[in-house]
Amino acid sequence: MNETSRSDLNAFFDPCNVAVFGSLREIPGTAYWVVRNMLHFGFRGDIYPINPDPSKYGEVLGLKSYADINEVGEAVDLAVVITPPPTIPEIVQKCATGGVKAAIVLSEGFTEAGEGGAELQRQLTEISRSTGIRIMGPNTFGVVNTANGLVTVPPYTDTERIERGGIAVCGQTGSIGPHQIPLEDWAYPVSKMCDIGNKCDVNEVDILNYLATDPETKVVAMHLEDVREGEGFIEAARRLTSVKPLVILKTGRSEAGARASASHTGSIVGTDRIYEIALRQAGAIRVNNWQELFEVPRTLLLQPLPAGNRFAVITLTGGQGVIAADSASASGLAVARFSPETTRNLSALSPRLGGNPVDLGPAMSDSRTMSSPNPFAAYGEALSLVLDDANVDCVTVVFACGRQTVPLFPMIVDMLSKSTVGHAKTVNVFLYGTNLSALQEMSRRLQAQGLPAYLDLDLAIRSLGYAAYYSRVKASLDESRLLCV
Amino acid sequence: MNETSRSDLNAFFDPCNVAVFGSLREIPGTAYWVVRNMLHFGFRGDIYPINPDPSKYGEVLGLKSYADINEVGEAVDLAVVITPPPTIPEIVQKCATGGVKAAIVLSEGFTEAGEGGAELQRQLTEISRSTGIRIMGPNTFGVVNTANGLVTVPPYTDTERIERGGIAVCGQTGSIGPHQIPLEDWAYPVSKMCDIGNKCDVNEVDILNYLATDPETKVVAMHLEDVREGEGFIEAARRLTSVKPLVILKTGRSEAGARASASHTGSIVGTDRIYEIALRQAGAIRVNNWQELFEVPRTLLLQPLPAGNRFAVITLTGGQGVIAADSASASGLAVARFSPETTRNLSALSPRLGGNPVDLGPAMSDSRTMSSPNPFAAYGEALSLVLDDANVDCVTVVFACGRQTVPLFPMIVDMLSKSTVGHAKTVNVFLYGTNLSALQEMSRRLQAQGLPAYLDLDLAIRSLGYAAYYSRVKASLDESRLLCV
Numbered sequence: 001m002n003e004t005s006r007s008d009l010n011a012f013f014d015p016c017n018v019a020v021f022g023s024l025r026e027i028p029g030t031a032y033w034v035v036r037n038m039l040h041f042g043f044r045g046d047i048y049p050i051n052p053d054p055s056k057y058g059e060v061l062g063l064k065s066y067a068d069i070n071e072v073g074e075a076v077d078l079a080v081v082i083t084p085p086p087t088i089p090e091i092v093q094k095c096a097t098g099g100v101k102a103a104i105v106l107s108e109g110f111t112e113a114g115e116g117g118a119e120l121q122r123q124l125t126e127i128s129r130s131t132g133i134r135i136m137g138p139n140t141f142g143v144v145n146t147a148n149g150l151v152t153v154p155p156y157t158d159t160e161r162i163e164r165g166g167i168a169v170c171g172q173t174g175s176i177g178p179h180q181i182p183l184e185d186w187a188y189p190v191s192k193m194c195d196i197g198n199k200c201d202v203n204e205v206d207i208l209n210y211l212a213t214d215p216e217t218k219v220v221a222m223h224l225e226d227v228r229e230g231e232g233f234i235e236a237a238r239r240l241t242s243v244k245p246l247v248i249l250k251t252g253r254s255e256a257g258a259r260a261s262a263s264h265t266g267s268i269v270g271t272d273r274i275y276e277i278a279l280r281q282a283g284a285i286r287v288n289n290w291q292e293l294f295e296v297p298r299t300l301l302l303q304p305l306p307a308g309n310r311f312a313v314i315t316l317t318g319g320q321g322v323i324a325a326d327s328a329s330a331s332g333l334a335v336a337r338f339s340p341e342t343t344r345n346l347s348a349l350s351p352r353l354g355g356n357p358v359d360l361g362p363a364m365s366d367s368r369t370m371s372s373p374n375p376f377a378a379y380g381e382a383l384s385l386v387l388d389d390a391n392v393d394c395v396t397v398v399f400a401c402g403r404q405t406v407p408l409f410p411m412i413v414d415m416l417s418k419s420t421v422g423h424a425k426t427v428n429v430f431l432y433g434t435n436l437s438a439l440q441e442m443s444r445r446l447q448a449q450g451l452p453a454y455l456d457l458d459l460a461i462r463s464l465g466y467a468a469y470y471s472r473v474k475a476s477l478d479e480s481r482l483l484c485v
Numbered sequence: 486m487n488e489t490s491r492s493d494l495n496a497f498f499d500p501c502n503v504a505v506f507g508s509l510r511e512i513p514g515t516a517y518w519v520v521r522n523m524l525h526f527g528f529r530g531d532i533y534p535i536n537p538d539p540s541k542y543g544e545v546l547g548l549k550s551y552a553d554i555n556e557v558g559e560a561v562d563l564a565v566v567i568t569p570p571p572t573i574p575e576i577v578q579k580c581a582t583g584g585v586k587a588a589i590v591l592s593e594g595f596t597e598a599g600e601g602g603a604e605l606q607r608q609l610t611e612i613s614r615s616t617g618i619r620i621m622g623p624n625t626f627g628v629v630n631t632a633n634g635l636v637t638v639p640p641y642t643d644t645e646r647i648e649r650g651g652i653a654v655c656g657q658t659g660s661i662g663p664h665q666i667p668l669e670d671w672a673y674p675v676s677k678m679c680d681i682g683n684k685c686d687v688n689e690v691d692i693l694n695y696l697a698t699d700p701e702t703k704v705v706a707m708h709l710e711d712v713r714e715g716e717g718f719i720e721a722a723r724r725l726t727s728v729k730p731l732v733i734l735k736t737g738r739s740e741a742g743a744r745a746s747a748s749h750t751g752s753i754v755g756t757d758r759i760y761e762i763a764l765r766q767a768g769a770i771r772v773n774n775w776q777e778l779f780e781v782p783r784t785l786l787l788q789p790l791p792a793g794n795r796f797a798v799i800t801l802t803g804g805q806g807v808i809a810a811d812s813a814s815a816s817g818l819a820v821a822r823f824s825p826e827t828t829r830n831l832s833a834l835s836p837r838l839g840g841n842p843v844d845l846g847p848a849m850s851d852s853r854t855m856s857s858p859n860p861f862a863a864y865g866e867a868l869s870l871v872l873d874d875a876n877v878d879c880v881t882v883v884f885a886c887g888r889q890t891v892p893l894f895p896m897i898v899d900m901l902s903k904s905t906v907g908h909a910k911t912v913n914v915f916l917y918g919t920n921l922s923a924l925q926e927m928s929r930r931l932q933a934q935g936l937p938a939y940l941d942l943d944l945a946i947r948s949l950g951y952a953a954y955y956s957r958v959k960a961s962l963d964e965s966r967l968l969c970v
Binding site: 108112113156157158159171173175176179181182183185223252254255256257260261263289290291317318319320321323324328329330334335355361362400403404432435437439457458 | 593597643657658659660664666668669670738741742744774801803809813820885888924
């Protein structure tokens with residue numbers, strides 16, 4: 001089997017049909033709930049619940065259940081297995097023999113649970129090697145594909161709808177799953193999700209190869225604890241980062257963290273310095289924490305890459321301007337010096353404007369502005385002027401809102417979004433105020449118009465810093481490719 | 486006037502009555518709204534609106550208004566002034582002559598607005614020096630005192646109620662104000678708030694001296710851009726930190742940030758290295774960002790200080806355990822090694838427990854646990870066992886919740902809170918899940934029972950790291966005091 005076909009994970013994400021093995025009792029954490037979640041999220045293919053005691057269930061959630069995969073009478077693409085670990089090698093072997101292309105083993109109790117589990121996991125690896133069936137897991141929540149409604153998680157997800165979008169989120173811990181994260185409240189734009197779990201077969205290299213060519217995925221966010229094939233990883237990551245950004249949170253940085261990782265995955269974790277070098281060679285954006293893993297991709301998805309690192313901020317208080325300048329410096333950005341023309345035009349807008357940070361506070365509380373038909377117009381004008389400046393590559397706009405501004409949100413979003421038209425520069429928004437629901441509402445509205453919003457100023461600016469870093473990396477990758485031609 | 490009386494800021498925070506100077510038009514940003522906010526938050530003293538044209542207003546919001554402070558006919562403690570800058574020196578002078586003890590100048594347009602403004606500000610400083618009236622500001626939102634309902638901010642606050650509690654929040658930017666922060670959604674426990682603005686008179690040293698002896702304040706959170714009197718600051722901060730924690734965000738760290746600060750406050754900002762040393766000498770906890778400024782004090786307020794830096798975590802996935810160990814290492818905490826007894830007792834709870842991180846995941850999904858009358862009981866038991874261990878000083882408990890667990894919140898909070906009884910150790914909680922409202926609801930409930938909750942694991946652990954740092958600092962301050970006796 002050559003590498004291309006081994007990395008073809010299509011059966012995991014886009015199967016025509018799925019057989020689900022396990023208990024059909026109505027409790028979360030069972031095959032019943034896998035089926036229920038697939039129906040809830042509108043999976044478009046056929047679903048075959050498989051349980052050796054069909055007399056008891058016969059029909060589940062309106063679907064016929066089967067005692068054995070052989071009874072299905074159709075070629076099955078994907079098996080999802082959540083049965084006691086000792087039963088699993090036989091089930092997967094039978095699937096392979098029956099022509100099933102891929103299996104997701106959701107159950108826990110393998111390498112992470114001691115020697116008995118490790119032996120079972122070795123059997124799974126061997127089955128994959130000898131038969132060609134691809135196996136994801138064990139000890140995983142499986143996959144999500146928002147394009148076809150495939151959601152294989154066994155718990156109750158507490159989620160009505162996952163928004164279809166361009167970010168692939170993957171990792172090797174269950175806490176990356178749709179049942180753990182407020183995807184719906186964030187309106188997080190997901191293409192695919194997956195948890196490679198204990199990696200008995202499918203690993204990060206396969207995922208990178210698959211996502212590099214997945215047209216739905218524009219940005220990849222990946223959580224990693226260990227990498228098994230160093231060179232293969234760098235190669236696959238470079239291939240991906242030459243076409244789309246790869247944001248990586250590599251945990252187990254500290255000695256204590258590496259020990260904790262070894263104890264729960266049974267894997268050997270290299271020193272952090274090696275990962276640092278590998279991730280740099282791979283052209284990946286290495287982030288520092290969970291929050292950045294989810295938040296940084298939003299700017300990368302919605303905005304163009306900055307041509308350089310020259311940063312401007314439009315604030316509402318001087319204090320925020322200072323914080324913004326500190327954050328920019330810590331993120332590898334330079335506080336842009338405006339051209340004389342921009343300074344002149346900003347000063348014409350309000351006598352105390354002209355420099356960067358652009359502190360709109362005094363202009364906004366100016367009685368002329370307040371009594372003008374649209375006191376927020378200063379925002380749009382200042383943003384346009386700053387984006388017009390050839391010395392500026394990226395901008396964070398600070399906006400304060402509360403319950404009383406909710407009726408104005410459509411107008412404000414429209415104005416901000418119009419101000420960015422025709423500028424291929426990177427813009428995001430920092431929102432603050434007294435009311436969390438209003439902030440979330442505004443954030444969703446901005447995002448729907450292509451403007452990523454953050455509830456933390458530092459995080460907004462760090463996202464621009466990472467974007468500028470990737471822009472440099474990509475330029476050098478492009479250059480080395482040209483040289484190879 | 487000796488130093489003690491100069492630092493007596495009682496008239497700012499606990500005046501018997503307040504005169505409010507400025508426009509009585511019904512628009513946010515005026516004296517009318519200062520009065521309205523004071524009434525809204527239930528200020529207990531008398532309020533005298535002052536406007537030279539009383540014929541127009543006579544009565545405002547049910548209060549008699551006056552053309553001049555001399556007409557009030559009562560001794561006035563505090564003046565709040567929001568009039569055009571050129572009118573302000575005369576108003577404050579008249580207040581001083583009339584025996585008013587303190588004035589808050591809310592208006593902008595002083596040092597930060599150029600030479601004309603700087604001259605007006607010098608006049609204010611001179612009036613304070615020559616008459617003894619204390620002046621806060623200009624360019625400030627003033628003060629909040631939750632004990633008596635004094636809230637002097639001029640904008641609409643979008644807030645029904647500010648919770649009375651032990652954290653004093655002060656700084657030198659308007660963005661620290663109650664009209665800018667979701668205090669109500671956070672149920673943030675406030676004693677006092679204040680913005681020293683341009684510091685024509687009252688500065689950070691006065692605030693530290695006042696808060697050191699304020700019985701309502703248990704923890705101080707302070708944002709600073711510059712310090713004018715280095716030695717006085719260190720002395721005052723040491724006095725405060727010998728009795729309560731002082732959390733400081735010093736911005737203008739970077740060169741760009743310092744430049745931005747100089748341009749909006751007109752102050753000269755020293756190099757960051759000097760601040761670093763001064764803050765260490767002062768025994769202050771220096772935090773890195775806005776989020777930490779608000780979040781770290783919650784653990785310091787609600788929990789005892791840890792005796793040492795040995796940290797344990799109760800998680801729900803192995804992946805979180807690794808992240809927790811990384812965060813602990815980065816925060817100066819050591820991942821505790823449990824005693825043989827604890828290991829034995831945890832293993833008795835579930836065969837896969839025993840180490841630190843304590844990963845409750847497998848135990849929680851164990852069918853025996855799930856079918857027990859209270860699947861969450863494992864939490865309480867594990868937490869008690871860990872807190873019993875003499876090798877453990879502080880603990881973060883990870884809890885996942887969603888809409889479906891809301892009915893169980895009272896039971897879970899009760900159980901967690903009972904498990905901490907009798908242990909003088911530092912405990913906080915990291916909450917995660919799919920639904921933001923449920924998370925906020927659980928966070929408020931835990932806080933009401935004295936358990937600080939965080940929606941970010943790293944932040945929860947960093948808060949413990951800062952608490953352990955302050956615990957060491959305090960011990961050495963106590964020791965040096967004993968040596969002096």
